[in-house]
């Protein structure tokens with residue numbers, strides 16, 4: 001019973017991933033997960049070389065696989081001067 005439902009779940013996920021129109025959405029869905037992993041890794045002891053290696057790989061994965069969508073925004077550090085213009089990806093938050 002449990003085995004059957006888990007098999008069905010795998011089939012469902014596979015068929016969703018092969019839908020051409022949804023490829024971009026799914027790719028960026030994984031980017032979101034990787035951005036979460038990156039944030040978690042940033043809170044862990046950075047003197048550990050294994051953590052550093054995973055962090056580097058996660059960063060590279062995001063860099064290579066994100067369909068960057070750059071948006072313009074302003075940082076309000078100095079409201080008197082109208083803020084500082086910034087550009088960043090809305091999916092992975094990489095600044096440009």
Ligand SMILES: [Zn+2]
Pocket residue numbers: 066067068069089090091092093094
């Ligand atoms: Zn991006």
